[in-house]
Amino acid sequence: MIIQNGATTNDRLTAHSHSFSEGLSSNHNHSASKATEGYGVDRNWLAELTLGFVAGPDKTLMKEFRFKGPLRVQRPFYPEGSPCHVYILHPPGGLVSGDNLKIDIDCHKNSHAVLTTPSAGKIYQADSCNVKQYQHVKLTLDNAICEWLPQETIVFNGANGCLDTEIALTENSKFIGWDIYCLGRTAGNKPFELGSVVQSLKVTKEGVPLLIERQVVQGGGNELTQRYGFSGHSVSGTLIVYGLESPICTVEKLRESIELMAGETSLKGMLAVTQRLGVLLVRYLGPCSEEGKNLFIRCWKLLRKELLGLDASEPRIWLT
Numbered sequence: 001m002i003i004q005n006g007a008t009t010n011d012r013l014t015a016h017s018h019s020f021s022e023g024l025s026s027n028h029n030h031s032a033s034k035a036t037e038g039y040g041v042d043r044n045w046l047a048e049l050t051l052g053f054v055a056g057p058d059k060t061l062m063k064e065f066r067f068k069g070p071l072r073v074q075r076p077f078y079p080e081g082s083p084c085h086v087y088i089l090h091p092p093g094g095l096v097s098g099d100n101l102k103i104d105i106d107c108h109k110n111s112h113a114v115l116t117t118p119s120a121g122k123i124y125q126a127d128s129c130n131v132k133q134y135q136h137v138k139l140t141l142d143n144a145i146c147e148w149l150p151q152e153t154i155v156f157n158g159a160n161g162c163l164d165t166e167i168a169l170t171e172n173s174k175f176i177g178w179d180i181y182c183l184g185r186t187a188g189n190k191p192f193e194l195g196s197v198v199q200s201l202k203v204t205k206e207g208v209p210l211l212i213e214r215q216v217v218q219g220g221g222n223e224l225t226q227r228y229g230f231s232g233h234s235v236s237g238t239l240i241v242y243g244l245e246s247p248i249c250t251v252e253k254l255r256e257s258i259e260l261m262a263g264e265t266s267l268k269g270m271l272a273v274t275q276r277l278g279v280l281l282v283r284y285l286g287p288c289s290e291e292g293k294n295l296f297i298r299c300w301k302l303l304r305k306e307l308l309g310l311d312a313s314e315p316r317i318w319l320t
Contacts, residue, residue: 041129043098047071053084053144055110060084062113064106071101080313083112087317088150094122095161097131105137107144107173114147116315120182120289121150125158126195136164141173145308148177149300149315152235152289155183157190157219161197167240169205174243174307178282178296182289183217183224183234192234194219203240203279210277211240230285233269237292239282241303247275250306254282257302261295271295 049071052064059082065073070091077085088103095101107113123133139146148167155161165179181199184192196218203211223229230236244250254273261267269286282299284292301312 041131043127043129043131044100045069045096045098046100046102047090048102048104049073049088050104050106051086051113052106052108053111053113054108055112058082060111060113062086071103077316079316080310083114083145083147083310083313085114085116085313085315087315088115088117090117090121093119094124094154095133095135096124097127097129097133097160100134101136103135103137105139105146105148107139107141107146109143112145114149114313114315116149116317117151118317118320119151121153123153123155123159123161123163123197125156126160130160133159133161134164135161136166138166138168139175139177140168141170141175143170143172145174146177147304148175150179151318152180152182152237152293154185154289155181155192155195155197157184157192158195159197160195162200163197164200165202167203167242168207169203169210169242171206172243173205176239176241176300176303176307178237178239178300180235180237180284180289180292180296183230183236186234186287192217192219192224201238203242205242205278210242210279211281233285233287235269235284235286235289235292237284237296239284239296239299239303241280241282241307242278244278244280244303244307247278247280250280250303251275253306254280254299254302257298261298267291267295269295 047069050066051062053060054063059078062076062084072089074087079085139148169175184190199215201213225232251273258271268288269284269291272283274281284295286292304310304312
């Protein structure tokens with residue numbers, strides 16, 4: 001049983017089950033298709049969250065907050081002055097078949113938002129109908145600053161997930177963010193042998209594509225073991241930075257820092273840095289989501305200084 005923010009996966013599934021049973025017992029004259037409405041291949045559980053940030057006199061304000069379904073935020077925090085820190089909450093704790101999460105973040109001129117999540121996201125095993133599980137995140141920056149720092153997403157064996165992230169920038173926007181994915185639960189000897197996950201990433205500036213990626217991973221597929229794919233590893237991550245004055249110089253600084261990190265500790269995974277079209281990318285591939293996240297945090301601390309001239313202010317929720 002998995003508990004997050006007071007809700008359990010069993011509670012959620014039980015509630016769905018009770019609703020279904022009551023529907024059957026209340027009216028035996030309904031057709032089978034009517035009685036099972038919302039289940040099977042047609043099930044669809046929508047959750048939406050829209051946030052809008054604007055620059056106030058002395059700090060960034062969250063002026064827009066709209067939601068539908070089980071997506072919320074905690075009240076904004078200001079641990080470092082003007083940047084607005086917000087924690088995005090999904091009380092069910094993960095995606096089951098038919099779930100469709102949509103997160104839309106608008107950062108208006110001169111605002112600065114720092115967004116994270118309280119715990120790992122989860123894509124659970126799909127139901128017997130193999131109904132897809134969707135998550136779409138869109139981050140729109142209008143000459144603003146956004147730091148998108150969610151905790152890792154765990155893709156359970158047998159999941160059927162579609163994960164889409166879109167970052168829309170303007171010329172003077174500054175962005176730093178990451179996504180980390182863990183295929184299966186290797187610590188529990190439950191590798192990703194069945195199911196599939198589609199990961200899409202799109203970065204644009206003034207509507208012009210800077211980076212477009214789409215990765216389709218099949219459970220038990222050859223790409224999980226071959227060198228051209230995951231090379232036997234289960235965790236992958238991408239850190240993205242835009243708005244640096246000199247991306248090439250920053251790449252060299254970051255590579256030097258990574259070499260020092262590798263000399264200090266024995267890394268189980270691999271880290272690579274590159275840049276193209278003003279977008280700096282850090283890639284992680286390894287066996288441990290904790291290692292990947294910690295490496296990204298160390299990179300973020302250096303890159304934040306380069307990008308924003310600010311020392312890192314870690315969200316307090318990471319320490320709990």
